[in-house]
Amino acid sequence: MFNKKYKYISTRFICLVLVLLTAFTLCVGASGEVYLGGFPFGLKMDTEGVFVADVTDFDSTIGRVSPARDADVKAGDVILSVNGKKTDSVEEVSQLISDSKGKRLTLEIKRGGETFTRNLVPVLTRDKSGYKSGMWIKDATAGIGTVTYISEDKQSFGGLGHGICDRATLELLPLRDGTVHRAVINSVVKGNSDQPGELRGSVEEEASGTLLKNTEMGVFGKFGVLSQELKKITVADKDEIKTGKCIIYTCLDGEKPMGYEGEIVRILDKTAKTKNFIVKLTDPKALEKAGGIVQGMSGSPIVQNGKLVGAVTHVLMRDQTSGYGIFIENMLAEAEK
DSSP states (O other), X not given: OXXXXXXXXXXXXXXXXXXXXXXXXXXXXXXXXXXXXXXXXXXXXXXXXXXXXXXXXXXXXXXXXXXXXXXXXXXXOEEEEETTEEOOOHHHHHHHHHTTTTOOEEXXXXXXXXXXXXXXXXXXXXXXXXXEOSEEEEEEEEEEEEEXXXXXXXXXXXXXXXXXXXXXXXXXXXXXXXXXXXXXXXXXXXXXXXXXXXXXXXXXXXXEEEEEEEETTEEEEEESSOOSOOOEEEEOOGGGOOSEEEEEEEOSSBTXXXXXXXXXXXXXXXXXXXXXXXXEEOOHHHHHHHSSOOBTOTTOEEEETTEEEEEEEEEEXXXXXXXXXXXXXXXXXXXXX
């Protein structure tokens, strides 16, 4: 006979297991399979609030100043409201600063997981052209990446393998809403010791889906109707992944993915959220065309022993034929949060 206390704990544990199994089934399907990505996509993203990209000084009627710095505003902050008014655009915030005539503005700011207020007093520029704060701000971004997988519903997808961040602060941009678009790769710019290479392409104006999440482990969303031919593939557990040969699926021309030879050269940290292993592009054709791993290849799925094991995330600047990879298990888990 079970003790009631232990019976209760056991029941909770069973329910938890069932919930986790259900989440995994929703993401990868009952068969443990997804559809293989490898094709490019464009994305357009509006941020939650207004993102502070940088804080600078400027010449004013009272000397060199930075009202934003004096108010303890920092790069990476998100401005949620000004004087109690919700703000979602650069134009709104800029206009409120310009119209302030030097009067105090109360900013509601989100920094990390904390929300607080700061008092900002704009200052007149030296040439008296207007009032400024000393903030560089933005509310939108756009780019091209690679789809990693599509779920069995042929709509839900994950891509990039890393989050969309501000280039200067490396802070994750807070997503308000976004769209995904069909993209075609037109050319490849090879990287050098100072700068990574880049996939360049054109993006269809009409949206083909919705961007739902921007996370450390990638971006996630839903497509409408996909024109690409999709191939099912089994998802690998991270403990199955070994050093050795692999295939990297990516697109270096047009929109159809190709499989290129690669090698997983080192497993780094199985417990980390990202940067779980080092992958190397070894295919002569890909190296001749791209020189190595380039921007835009982020999200390119990696297949080993016939299973999807992860995605390319970042290039290594010291060796541009190599880059970091993320476990597909991590991306799928993040998609279900």
